[in-house]
Amino acid sequence: MSIDAFAATSLPVRVGVQIAPQHALYPKIREAVQEVEDLGVDVLFNWDHFFPLHGEPDGLHFEAWSLLAAWAEQTSRIELGPLVNCNTYRNPNLQADIARTIDHISGGRLIFGTGSGWFQRDYDEYGYEFGTAGQRLDALARDLPIIRDRWTKLNPAPVRDIPILIGGGGEKKTLRIVAEHASIWHSFSNTETLERKLGILAGHADAVGRDVREIEISTGVELDFSEGLLEAQHALGVRLFTVGLSGPDYDMAPVRRLLAWRDAANA
Structure with missing residues (x-):
């Protein structure tokens, strides 16, 4: 199947916001979460790290899954998940149980975003x-097969078939894992790179017998994104566009711009 299949998807454009759990105390983070949901964002993400990724390296920081449980209770509509969970921080069966529990707290709104990990300081x-x-x-x-199998054994079972988002752009291994397991593939790619990787993903999907139209394509966008970039990536099949916000101040101006573009694209 060619990459044209990605562009032919009937999925609407969605907007994600990644609230980095850094450089802010929890009341400020909670306030940002509420504003993101009130604005009409589709998906709320954090990240699974133990220290800030930029700014003061020993600055304020909170743990991902604990926050997601709180956000699941706080919110009522928005989907939520880690962008992304680090697979090697936790036993796979435990990961499955944590995800299932938050799926229930949220009423079936969890996205299980996961990846292989990369930030060495966390590990050390x-x-x-x-x-x-x-x-x-x-x-x-x-x-991932262990996690998926555990979901079939837990009592109570997950509220829904939990979507798996896989982050990363490795062409030999990561995209093969995406083809085998993911509902959503997320990357940070320019348009030329994205087009090449979509072709590689289509090849992996053919190899494992997967219809690529089952995989939602997701990308991260910069705070100063251009509409031309959004339109070019939308033409390739991207349907989930995520902007990242960081403390101490969570500026919602880029979010409002992205939501306005979403609404026009879906009109």
């Missing part, structure tokens, strides 16, 4: 083995 300071990128990807490929 929390006592996880960093290994190599290949080893971490092999662990992700090994653990």
Whole structure:
């Protein structure tokens, strides 16, 4: 199947916001979450790290899954999940149970965003083995079937068939895992790179017998994004556009711009 299948999808454009859990205390984060839902954003993300990724390296920071449980209780409409969970921080069966529990707290709004991990400081300071990128990807490929199998055994079962989002753009391993397991593929790619990777993903999907139209294409956009970039990536099949916000101030101006573009694209 060619990459034209991605562009032919009937899925509407959606907007995600990644609220980085850094450089702000929880009341400020909670306020930002409420504003994001009130604005009409489709998906709310955080990230699974233990230290800030930019700014003061030892600044304020909170843990991802604990926040997601709180956000699931706080919100009522928006989908939510990590962008992305680090597979090697937690036993796969435990990951499945955490995700299932938050799926219930949210009433079936969880997206299980996951990846292989990359930020070495997290590993070193929390006592996880960093290994190599290949080893971490092999662990992700090994653990996703365990996670999916655990969801069939838990009592109560998940509220819905939990969507799996996989983040990353590795062409040999990551995109093969996407083809096998993902409902959503997320990357940070320019348009030329995205087009090439979609072709590779289509090849992996053919190899595993997967219809690529089952995979929603997601991308991260910069705060100063241009509408021309959005339109070019939309033409390739991107349907979920996510902008990242960080403390101490969560500026909603880019979110409002992106929502206005979404509404025009879906009109």
